[in-house]
Amino acid sequence: MTKHFGPRKAVSDISFEVGAGRAFGLLGPNGAGKTTTVRLLTGILTPTRGSVTLFGQTLTRANADALRARIGVQTDTRLYENLSARDNLRTWGELYGLAPRVIERRIAEVLEVLRLADRAGSLAGELSKGMRQKLLVGRAVLHEPDLLFLDEPTAGLDPEAAIDLTDYVRDMVRTARTTVVICTHQLHGLETLCDDIGILNNGRLVVTGEVQTVLRQRWPEHRYLLEVEGDPALAREAISAAVGKAVEFSTVEGQLSFSLPEQETISSAVAALVHDRIPVRAVIPRRPTIQDLYFATINDGSAA
Numbered sequence: 005m006t007k008h009f010g011p012r013k014a015v016s017d018i019s020f021e022v023g024a025g026r027a028f029g030l031l032g033p034n035g036a037g038k039t040t041t042v043r044l045l046t047g048i049l050t051p052t053r054g055s056v057t058l059f060g061q062t063l064t065r066a067n068a069d070a071l072r073a074r075i076g077v078q079t080d081t082r083l084y085e086n087l088s089a090r091d092n093l094r095t096w097g098e099l100y101g102l103a104p105r106v107i108e109r110r111i112a113e114v115l116e117v118l119r120l121a122d123r124a125g126s127l128a129g130e131l132s133k134g135m136r137q138k139l140l141v142g143r144a145v146l147h148e149p150d151l152l153f154l155d156e157p158t159a160g161l162d163p164e165a166a167i168d169l170t171d172y173v174r175d176m177v178r179t180a181r182t183t184v185v186i187c188t189h190q191l192h193g194l195e196t197l198c199d200d201i202g203i204l205n206n207g208r209l210v211v212t213g214e215v216q217t218v219l220r221q222r223w224p225e226h227r228y229l230l231e232v233e234g235d236p237a238l239a240r241e242a243i244s245a246a247v248g249k250a251v252e253f254s255t256v257e258g259q260l261s262f263s264l265p266e267q268e269t270i271s272s273a274v275a276a277l278v279h280d281r282i283p284v285r286a287v288i289p290r291r292p293t294i295q296d297l298y299f300a301t302i303n304d305g306s307a308a
């Protein structure tokens with residue numbers, strides 16, 4: 005898809021697929037084109053070029069409403085400020101065409117999971133920012149959609165609520181097989197939620213694929229962090245002598261970091277340290293993360 009707003013190219017020739025029952029993280033700096041992409045995928049915007057296929061059908065004006073009934077979107081509509089949290093959810097349940105009994109059951113479940121049950125009667129306009137955010141998520145999942153779009157769902161949430169919400173979304177993917185597309189700047193620990201990622205930069209999809217595959221392609225070597233007593237240079241010499249030239253070193257804040265081409269060679273490296281009587285405090289495998297990949301991609305390696 006490509007989307008232009010006048011002369012501005014918000015999204016240029018992007019193409020990706022999100023498998024059913026998988027979580028796809030759509031990442032990128034401010035203005036990269038994430039929200040535009042989600043609006044194209046949900047039919048709020050029409051692509052300048054290209055098309056969107058949802059559940060095997062090309063999204064058109066004629067089928068947009070029917071396809072959208074299977075989707076939950078957390079953004080792009082407001083809460084009814086003068087209705088209570090419960091009545092906001094009830095109104096949306098009616099709009100989704102759910103039976104009254106189902107609406108009441110889902111309202112109770114969603115308020116419970118999001119820890120909003122004690123504020124069910126409060127007007128939406130009187131809730132805190134984080135509570136409003138949770139209510140928007142609750143509204144998006146009320147009808148148990150097959151496909152859920154979340155745009156910065158944890159923005160404004162306290163750390164506990166952010167963990168709760170992430171756990172809830174993970175559970176929807178793993179248990180209910182909901183397909184999730186999540187735009188977020190909260191990269192820490194994202195690999196526990198996302199199966200696949202796409203990184204957008206200046207409207208272009210610069211990385212896409214299965215998380216572990218993409219990380220392995222970018223960093224095929226095995227990285228470790230080493231803490232020793234005394235001079236790290238001695239440890240470096242011992243490891244180089246035992247493992248050979250293929251080992252790469254860097255020293256970060258007095259800690260030695262090194263990469264081995266093969267995982268098995270770590271035992272030779274540790275044996276060499278023991279043999280040379282270098283007191284080892286810790287050898288920690290340093291698995292690359294989505295955060296590492298994001299910075300490596302956006303900043304061309306400077307923060308990797």
Ligand SMILES: Nc1ncnc2c1ncn2[C@@H]1O[C@H](COP(=O)(O)OP(=O)(O)OP(=O)(O)O)[C@@H](O)[C@H]1O
Nearest residue numbers: 009012013014032033034035036037038039040041
């Ligand atoms: N309705 C619009 N009219 C004109 N330009 C737009 C419009 N919507 C988005 N843009 C432009 O398209 C580009 C991508 O914006 P978009 O909102 O998709 O970025 P984003 O990745 O979601 O950013 P953020 O992380 O800040 O939310 C920006 O340059 C933005 O100014």
